[in-house]
Amino acid sequence: MSSAPTVAPSARPPAPGPRGRWERLRGELRLWRPLDLLGVAAAWAVGLLLIAVAGSLIVYMGVKGLQYINLDLLLSRPQTGSDQSQTGGILDPILGTLMIIFIATAIALPLAVGSAIWIVEYGRPRWLARVVESAIEVIAGAPSIVIAIFGLAIFQLPMMSWASFAAADGGGVFGRSFIAAGSVMSLIAVPSIFATTREALQSVPRHVREASYGLGKTRWATIRRVLLPTVRPDIATGTALGMGRIAGDTAIIVLLLGATLQLQSGSDIPGVGILQGTGSTLTSYVYNNSPTGEGNAPEKAYAAAFVLMLLIIGLNLLVSAIGRRRAGNDLPR
Amino acid sequence: MLRSLRQPLTDRRAERLLGTSAVAVVLIIVAMVVFIAIAAWPSFQHNGLAWFGSGGDVDKQLGDMIQATGADGRDAYQLRAWPLIYATALTTVLAVVIATISAVLAAIFIVELAPPRLRALVVPVVRLLAAVPSVIYGLIGILVLVPFVNDNLINEGQRESVAYVITPNGPGLLVAVLLLTLMITPIMIALIVDALSAVPRGWREGALALGVTRWRAIMSVSVRAIRPAIVAAAVLASARALGEAIMLSMVSGSKGFAPKPWDGILFLFEPLRPLAATIAEQSEGMQAPALKASVYAMALVLLLSSLMLSVGSSLIKRSLRLGTAR
Numbered sequence: 146m147s148s149a150p151t152v153a154p155s156a157r158p159p160a161p162g163p164r165g166r167w168e169r170l171r172g173e174l175r176l177w178r179p180l181d182l183l184g185v186a187a188a189w190a191v192g193l194l195l196i197a198v199a200g201s202l203i204v205y206m207g208v209k210g211l212q213y214i215n216l217d218l219l220l221s222r223p224q225t226g227s228d229q230s231q232t233g234g235i236l237d238p239i240l241g242t243l244m245i246i247f248i249a250t251a252i253a254l255p256l257a258v259g260s261a262i263w264i265v266e267y268g269r270p271r272w273l274a275r276v277v278e279s280a281i282e283v284i285a286g287a288p289s290i291v292i293a294i295f296g297l298a299i300f301q302l303p304m305m306s307w308a309s310f311a312a313a314d315g316g317g318v319f320g321r322s323f324i325a326a327g328s329v330m331s332l333i334a335v336p337s338i339f340a341t342t343r344e345a346l347q348s349v350p351r352h353v354r355e356a357s358y359g360l361g362k363t364r365w366a367t368i369r370r371v372l373l374p375t376v377r378p379d380i381a382t383g384t385a386l387g388m389g390r391i392a393g394d395t396a397i398i399v400l401l402l403g404a405t406l407q408l409q410s411g412s413d414i415p416g417v418g419i420l421q422g423t424g425s426t427l428t429s430y431v432y433n434n435s436p437t438g439e440g441n442a443p444e445k446a447y448a449a450a451f452v453l454m455l456l457i458i459g460l461n462l463l464v465s466a467i468g469r470r471r472a473g474n475d476l477p478r
Numbered sequence: 479m480l481r482s483l484r485q486p487l488t489d490r491r492a493e494r495l496l497g498t499s500a501v502a503v504v505l506i507i508v509a510m511v512v513f514i515a516i517a518a519w520p521s522f523q524h525n526g527l528a529w530f531g532s533g534g535d536v537d538k539q540l541g542d543m544i545q546a547t548g549a550d551g552r553d554a555y556q557l558r559a560w561p562l563i564y565a566t567a568l569t570t571v572l573a574v575v576i577a578t579i580s581a582v583l584a585a586i587f588i589v590e591l592a593p594p595r596l597r598a599l600v601v602p603v604v605r606l607l608a609a610v611p612s613v614i615y616g617l618i619g620i621l622v623l624v625p626f627v628n629d630n631l632i633n634e635g636q637r638e639s640v641a642y643v644i645t646p647n648g649p650g651l652l653v654a655v656l657l658l659t660l661m662i663t664p665i666m667i668a669l670i671v672d673a674l675s676a677v678p679r680g681w682r683e684g685a686l687a688l689g690v691t692r693w694r695a696i697m698s699v700s701v702r703a704i705r706p707a708i709v710a711a712a713v714l715a716s717a718r719a720l721g722e723a724i725m726l727s728m729v730s731g732s733k734g735f736a737p738k739p740w741d742g743i744l745f746l747f748e749p750l751r752p753l754a755a756t757i758a759e760q761s762e763g764m765q766a767p768a769l770k771a772s773v774y775a776m777a778l779v780l781l782l783s784s785l786m787l788s789v790g791s792s793l794i795k796r797s798l799r800l801g802t803a804r
Contacts, residue, residue, distance in 0.1 A: 181693040185591065191580050192587030192600060195667075198660065199603045202618065267493045269580075277500045280507040286714075286788045287781060288721015290754045293775040295510040295634075297761070299518055335503065365492035393611025396754075400761050412558045414752040428613050433801030435617050443621055448612050455608050 211450020215442040219452070222407055233476040235449050237407045241323075242392060242456070244419075245426055246401075248327025249334055249391050250384060255333070257338035258380060262368055265346040285336035293400040296329030297321075300401070321403040323420045330397050334387025341383030345376035381467050391458045392453065395428040402429060427453040514781060517774035524555035529775065532560035536708045536734035540760060543768040560775065561736040568651070569726070570719045570735065573658035578712050578779070581658070581666035582701060588675045590696055591772060604671075608627070608664035616725035619657045621683040623649035624648035624729060627747065651737050652746040662715035669714070673707030674700055706795040713791035717784045723754035730755060753780055 170217040174182065221234030260277060268274040284292070300321070349372060357367040403409075403423025425433070427449050522529055539557050588600055628648030677700045685695040701708075731749020734756070739745050751759075753776045764770045 175690050179692070181691050184693045184697065188583045188587040188591055191583040192592060195580075195584055195607075196596075196600055196603055199607050203606070205618070205622070206614070233691060244772070256499050256503055259496045260503055263496035265491070267496065273497075273501070273504075277504055280504045282788060283507050283785065284503075286717045286784045288717070288723070288754055288784060290721055290723040290757050291514070291777045291784075292510070293758060294516055294774065297764075298513045299509070329516045332506065333508065342748075361802075364489045368492070389609055393609075393613070395611065395613045396758060398516045399724065399758060428611060431613050431617055432724060432728070436620055437616075437732075444623075446617055450537070450617055452613065454614065458606070459604065461609050 209447040214283040241426040249330035252331035259341035282361040290396040293397040303353040338383035345379035521771035521775035533558040562746040566752035585670040612725040616728035619729040649731040663738035666711040673704040723758040
């Protein structure tokens with residue numbers, strides 16, 4: 146079947162143990178067919194290329210970001226200006242990002258955790274449970290721009306004029322505000338929170354629940370006092386993952402937040418006015434300052450991108466930290 | 479009354495409360511599909527199946543819609559979206575094919591071939607790459623790759639040969655596919671590495687004991703066993719690539735042009751604009767009813783494609799799983 150391998154007649158057998166590793170490897174590789182060697186070489190090449198690309202990406206973003214960032218940039222508000230030195234800082238985009246994360250998570254958490262609990266603990270009628278799971282899969286797979294367009298359709302209805310600017314003379318509802326963007330953004334986080342919560346609830350062994358029922362607690366009390374505290378780390382993991390996706394999503398922000406640099410109030414009600422108003426987030430700031438947007442201020446874009454990357458890396462580290470703490474704290478199951 | 483609120487909820491009340499949140503999610507999704515379909519209907523009604531065909535300059539048709547002055551005639555809705563659909567399919571298919579091959583090779587590297595210290599370096603790197611937002615890839619693309627392509631890879635002769643139709647000045651198919659691949663590969667690597675590590679060691683060791691070389695053992699046993707996972711990863715990646723709007727609107731050239739493969743190497747530098755990027759760019763002018771209907775029609779096409787992708791993937795996974803003797 147395979148060609149007879151040619152062995153050098155005078156070769157000593159390679160030394161055993163680590164010292165002979167290279168010789169043994171070379172001896173084995175000589176017996177391989179070229180296609181197999183090509184495969185191994187390709188795998189190594191792709192692996193090293195991946196490290197190289199990621200490394201250069203991180204280094205480049207780091208260098209460029211640190212080059213342009215300073216405390217003044219972080220704390221001053223952006224302004225329009227014809228010259229780079231007049232365009233101010235990135236305080237409003239940072240605030241915008243934090244607000245969006247907060248609003249979206251606040252809406253997504255009850256929806257996702259409630260649905261997960263219902264699916265695992267109750268789940269009747271069965272067809273409804275299947276429908277709910279399929280619906281969440283649809284959200285998970287839908288492109289964020291489609292979800293954004295849907296949000297625009299909803300929030301431009303006259304019925305929703307409380308959520309954003311409404312032109313004084315009854316013109317078209319503006320439909321773009323923090324409330325609009327935050328509510329639609331919550332759909333992006335729901336699948337991650339739902340998935341982690343559901344898996345965690347399903348992995349709680351039955352005897353824990355049965356012990357609780359045996360002691361006379363109702364189902365709801367069991368959920369509230371026994372199950373939810375157990376899965377709290379997993380909910381936190383899913384939430385942090387969802388927050389990462391929220392922080393990085395640009396399509397919904399561009400469509401639903403209006404494109405003002407600074408936070409503008411939508412009405413005169415204090416507090417709520419900010420929510421009804423428009424603003425920007427780090428992602429839309431980067432988009433607008435790149436050559437495609439109007440700003441064309443690459444330095445500010447790099448600085449904002451650097452802050453965004455720090456935020457996302459921080460959220461990812463939070464996820465790993467929760468995971469590690471959980472592994473230490475768990476009672477044996 | 480307050481005391482009754484503080485008593486523990488009975489189970490049936492709790493079930494209804496939780497069920498409400500679950501049903502709310504379903505209603506939101508149903509509302510999403512219904513709303514988009516209703517808003518998209520006028521565009522399909524006026525164009526029929528020719529909506530998917532080609533004919534005329536799609537950018538000009540979209541521009542005409544913005545300028546149409548209220549005369550709601552038949553011509554106001556005309557749209558032949560084939561260049562956009564072709565651009566979407568082209569970028570998605572190319573990116574997913576390249577990403578699948580790279581992801582499988584990288585996963586084999588991580589799980590089988592890498593020395594332990596290198597593996598400890600690569601795994602956090604992949605996780606980091608998967609978390610980078612798409613707008614940052616777009617920023618790097620437009621500030622680093624596009625000038626590079628513009629200055630070094632396109633020469634004047636090629637530029638002049640197409641000067642009457644398009645101006646290839648950097649953003650185009652090559653940069654778009656490259657960045658899209660870079661974006662979806664880490665996601666696929668994470669899924670495939672999980673699946674590859676779950677293949678029982680005994681299977682591979684059995685193959686090795688029969689005298690197969692190590693590479694062949696990996697390919698014929700492990701990779702073959704995780705085919706459902708590879709399909710799932712590919713579908714997830716293509717759903718992500720299909721819906722990528724912002725990054726592609728930055729680097730793909732923003733022109734509704736269908737790149738022609740028979741242009742030779744210039745094919746790689748021709749500008750294009752997938753459906754999602756078109757939606758993102760046209761979203762400001764949506765006061766014109768014709769444009770609004772067209773944009774929603776594009777959104778409906780994207781939504782239905784991603785739905786079909788998930789349905790198709792579960793079908794393929796089921797058939798693959800039935801095929802393996804497990």
